[in-house]
Every structure is written in C-alpha cells, then in structure tokens.
Amino acid sequence: MTRSTRPAGRQRPGAAFGPVRDEARNARIIEAVLDLIVENGYGDLTMSAVAARAEVAKATVYRRWASREDLVADALETLMLAAAVPAGATAAGTLREDLIATLTQRSVCLHPQARHFSAVLAAATASHPQIADTLRERAIAGQREEIAACLHRAQKRGEITAERVELLLTPGRMEIAAAIGLTILQQELLGAVLDIEGVARLVDQVLLPLIGGIPTS
Amino acid sequence: MTRSTRPAGRQRPGAAFGPVRDEARNARIIEAVLDLIVENGYGDLTMSAVAARAEVAKATVYRRWASREDLVADALETLMLAAAVPAGATAAGTLREDLIATLTQRSVCLHPQARHFSAVLAAATASHPQIADTLRERAIAGQREEIAACLHRAQKRGEITAERVELLLTPGRMEIAAAIGLTILQQELLGAVLDIEGVARLVDQVLLPLIGGIPTS
Numbered sequence: 001m002t003r004s005t006r007p008a009g010r011q012r013p014g015a016a017f018g019p020v021r022d023e024a025r026n027a028r029i030i031e032a033v034l035d036l037i038v039e040n041g042y043g044d045l046t047m048s049a050v051a052a053r054a055e056v057a058k059a060t061v062y063r064r065w066a067s068r069e070d071l072v073a074d075a076l077e078t079l080m081l082a083a084a085v086p087a088g089a090t091a092a093g094t095l096r097e098d099l100i101a102t103l104t105q106r107s108v109c110l111h112p113q114a115r116h117f118s119a120v121l122a123a124a125t126a127s128h129p130q131i132a133d134t135l136r137e138r139a140i141a142g143q144r145e146e147i148a149a150c151l152h153r154a155q156k157r158g159e160i161t162a163e164r165v166e167l168l169l170t171p172g173r174m175e176i177a178a179a180i181g182l183t184i185l186q187q188e189l190l191g192a193v194l195d196i197e198g199v200a201r202l203v204d205q206v207l208l209p210l211i212g213g214i215p216t217s
Numbered sequence: 218m219t220r221s222t223r224p225a226g227r228q229r230p231g232a233a234f235g236p237v238r239d240e241a242r243n244a245r246i247i248e249a250v251l252d253l254i255v256e257n258g259y260g261d262l263t264m265s266a267v268a269a270r271a272e273v274a275k276a277t278v279y280r281r282w283a284s285r286e287d288l289v290a291d292a293l294e295t296l297m298l299a300a301a302v303p304a305g306a307t308a309a310g311t312l313r314e315d316l317i318a319t320l321t322q323r324s325v326c327l328h329p330q331a332r333h334f335s336a337v338l339a340a341a342t343a344s345h346p347q348i349a350d351t352l353r354e355r356a357i358a359g360q361r362e363e364i365a366a367c368l369h370r371a372q373k374r375g376e377i378t379a380e381r382v383e384l385l386l387t388p389g390r391m392e393i394a395a396a397i398g399l400t401i402l403q404q405e406l407l408g409a410v411l412d413i414e415g416v417a418r419l420v421d422q423v424l425l426p427l428i429g430g431i432p433t434s
Contacts, residue, residue: 041258041340116344122406123258123340127333132407140402174399174422181398182391185357189339189401190349205391209427 029054029061033075038116042072042124042131069130076121076138079114084142095154095211099203100196102146107187107194115187143180151211160211168211175210182206246271246278250292255333259289259341259348286347293338293355296331301359312371312428316420317413319363324404324411332404360397368428377428385428392427399423 032053036045045068051058065071083106092098118139125132148169154160168175182202186192194202249270253262262285268275282288300323309315335356342349365386371377385392399419403409411419 116340119340119342123333123336125336125406135406140406172418174419177402178395178399178419178423181400181402182395183398184406185394185398185401189342189352189357201389202391202395206395206427209429210423212426 025054025056025060026064029056029064029071030075030078033071034079034113034117037072037075037120038113041120042128045072047071069134072121072131073134073138076118076134079117080139080142083114084146092153095150095157095159096203096208098150098153099147099207100200102150103183103194103199103202104196106143106146107183107199119189140180143183144176147176147179147207164212178210179207242271242273242277243281246273246281246288247292247295250288251296251330251334254289254292254337255330258337259345262289264288286351289338289348290351290355293335293351296334297356297359300331301363309370312367312374312376313420313425315367315370316364316424317417319367320400320411320416320419321413323360323363324400324416336406357397360400361393364393364396364424381429395427396424 029050032050033045036049036053047061047065047068048058050068050071051061054061061071065074092101118135121131121135125135151160151165151168155162155165167173179202183194186194186198192198246267249267250262253266253270264278264282264285265275267285267288268278271278278288282291309318335352338348338352342352368377368382368385372379372382384390396419400411403411403415409415
C-alpha cells in the first residue's frame, strides 16, 4: 500500500509539491506553539497567534491541524519523541541496568523546555479537562511504554514471569504509575534533574521492589 | 511565655487593636491571591493587584507579607491546612486502614481550587525556581508528615520496626515520595479524584509493598 492510496487524513493536500519546505514550515509552527505556551500559558493560545508567530497564513495552520488541542498534542509529542529511547539502544544485561539506562536517557534528554511545557499543560487541566487526555496519551503513555519494553526484555531473559508482567501492565495498576509520578514530582514540581545516581535510587528503592515477581519467588 | 514577650516577627503591629477585623482582612487577602493565581498564573501576580482585589491598602498587605513569595506560601499553606487530617482523627487498627483513612481524607477534603492552585505553581517553577521550595515546604511536606504519623502509629502497635521507619524517613529515600508523586500524577495531572477505592489500590499496590519491614521478616 503506497501513501497516495490512503485517505488524506491530517496530511496536507499540498504535501507532494514541497515536502521539505512543508516540513520546515510545520516545525516552525510547532516551535511557535511551544514558545507561546511557555510564555503565556494555554488559556491565551489561539490559532491566529500561532500563525502570526510562525509567520504563516492562518489557513496554513488549519490545513494540518483542526484545533489548538491538535496543535498542542503534536507539540507535546514532538518534545517527547526527542527524549525517547531508540529501540535496542540499551545493551543492558539485567532488568536493573536496563531500567536505569532507559530512565536516565529520558531524564537527561528531556529538554528543560519539555518539562516547562508539560507543567504548563498540567496547570491547564483544571480549566481544560481535555488537556489531561493529551498529557496521558502523548507524554505519560510514552514513559509507560519504555518501562513496559524493559519488562518484556527482562521476561525474555527469564528475570521476571510473564504473569507478573501481564499484571503490572493491567490498566489501573499503580506500580508503573508510581515510578512515573515520582519522576514528575522530582523533575517537574521540584525542578530536580534526575541524574544517573537519582535514577538508580528510584529503580532500587521503588521500581524493582514494586516489579517483584522474580521466577524463584 | 506569653505571646506579648515574643518578638513581633510577622505579627502585624496593629493586631492588638482589632484582631477579629484583621483576621477577616487577612483571609480576604489570601482569597485574593488564590483567585488571581488561578485566573492569571503566578507571573502576573503583584502586591498591588492583590491589594486591589482584596480592597485593602497596599501598605496593609506589606505590613504582614514582605513579598509575593510569602503571600503565595501562606496561601498554599491555608489550602493544605484545610485538607489536613486532624491529629487522632483516625481510629484505625492497622497500618493499612490508617493509610487508607489518612489519604482518603486528604484526597476528598482537598478543594479543587487547591489542586488547580498547586498545578499553576508547579508550572511556575521553571521560570521561578524558588516556587519549588514553597511547594516542597508547604504542600509536599504536609503529606509526608501525615504518612510519617501513620508509620509511627504502626510502629507503636508493633506492625513495623523502628529501623524500617527510620530508613523510610531518611532524606533522599524515594518510597514515600513515590506515593506522593502518584497522588499528584493522578489528581493534579490527570484530574482524577482518588476515591476510597483508588486510595486502597495505591496503598495495597504501592505504599504497603514499599513500606515492608514487618517485624517477622
């Protein structure tokens, strides 16, 4: 199936004519969203303000993004992808090493702007509840998936049972969420960057005890 | 030692002349801070704006609070005290019951305004790092102390060793912080109110496993 046979969806109709130029323009629009939200908060963000800041026509913004909610979700995802751990990047031999490498990579690579941006979005959830969905789907889900990938690799190595992994990844379970909440408390609320020593404490004192379920137990 | 022998500190010089009227006025000033921050964020907060909103002279605000940082800290503390668990309020017979009662009380009694207010402050920490100290000292420390009180009561009942309690309360340990981070993730970022069932899952899946250290182990 080639790209051209798919419904256009959020693809811009003009994409075929100048993809490189369009990519640069889209990056400029996302950059404008990030700047405006960090400067003025979510409440004041409008499509017009984004267009003006990115120096594009308002119609150009609307061609790709239907609403400011879509824009904010894509901006958050852009930041998170920049901090994502490349698949297979960690050659760790144990679950502990894998978790430390994975969480350190995210902590170190997460641009300060990303921390600020998601903190501002969190502040907006009280008045704009749909922003909570954006945070859950675009920021928290990514961290969750990286920890899940560590668990699956550990399961393949025989460090943890399949039943335990399944339990930990059941929706509504709180173990993985606690580790993510702790990184948010430390980094976004208290402004501490978790270095490798801080991440190791998090893994040893919280994540590994909660993961439990080693095959011999 | 009577109050009049102590240095005045942050007491207003005029306190002796109209304490009831002054209390009402101070409450109005704190209310103005809460309203303004929820409406406009921390960046735009000024002593003048607070005075105007509370309909008092600017000098009246400065008589008690030296800066907007002091004002914000007191406003946060006022909100947190309203949700605090009264000492001896829980007649729980086990650590589990005590933790569930304590965390549920705080979760249920925390006014939505308090959640919004602290989320807005969290968003301000990136540009105003001293706000992180305010959050740590006025909001997070209170939650920590309530959980510590549960641990001490459990220790008296013989449910947990003194050594384990001491370890868990060592600065820099991550176990209690993980539980607090989880409540912040759920309530302030994701906008979910933790009801008694949610608190019970938090206690059973995260807090009790991390607390560990029962005397027989």
